[in-house]
Amino acid sequence: MLPDFNSLAVFSVVAEERSFRAAADRLGVTRSAVSQTIRRLEEMLSMALVRRTTRSVSLTEEGARLHADIAPALAEVGAAVAAVGDIRGRARGQLRLAVSSIAENFLSGRLLAAYGAANPEVQVDITVTDEEFDIVAEGYDAGVRLGELIAQDMIAVPVSAEQRQVVVCAPAYLERVAAPIHPRDLVEHRCIGWRPAPGIAPYRWEFTENGRDFSVAVAPEYTTNDMGLMIRLACAGAGIAFGMEETYRPYIADGRLVTLLDDYSAGFPGFFLYYPNRRNLAPRLRALLDEIRRFR
16 A cells, blocks of 8 residues: 555655654644654554654655655645646636537627637637537536526526527518418428438427417428528528527618518527536636626
8 A cells, every 4th residue: 555645745844854843833733743644654664764862853764765766756746736826816728618509699709809818828619519418528618508408507607688589581582472471371481491410300480479489390491500501591582591680680780681570579588608516617717707797
């Protein structure tokens, strides 16, 4: 059985001080505690390490050799611990984030650019994904997604305003067909659907009527996992699309898209940055939370 680190560290201090009392003062413990530690270490190694007299402490030949061998290693450990203490509170290292592709405001770059400028020792690694997985098991510091999809054992901090999903199409599309009056009319229209991955059914389109939520399973002529392609198809008049209002807002503002069925689109809590409930947050993640608060 090998001696523990604490026993070797106490022995090293005794060897340097040549006094149990001075070693005890340096370590902030009692003289008796130092004496007992050395006695247990000697019993474990089955050899005497120090010679004790009423006036002094000296090392045996074996003790001197042990001290010479362990002193450099203990010094390296001490330097490493001191270095960690020096960087405590400094944001550095790699910050890994898993972010939903539709978290438009978070992915706009403004907040992330400000965070990077304020924390130059952090390397930000962002995976844009709509897959649902355990961010802890996959080694991510945090994720960003809609609040309704976040596990209850996570800490969640809002990173967007309230959201609303809207139905949009190009004016050119309405020149060919009549606009739907009710969401259920969408099954008669050419639609552009979104799916997270091949082999997974396109998302159902969700609406609210008289305070009650319902969904419509459209049969899209186009399906994709790329929001940019959905927008381009909608602007080209290929059909009706559905998604976050903030995603389509620039295209609605310049007239390339118009909204439909607005009376059936209700607001809901938006996107949240979420992370495990840890007592001691990594400084790089704490710095991101501070940046988020400044942007709110």
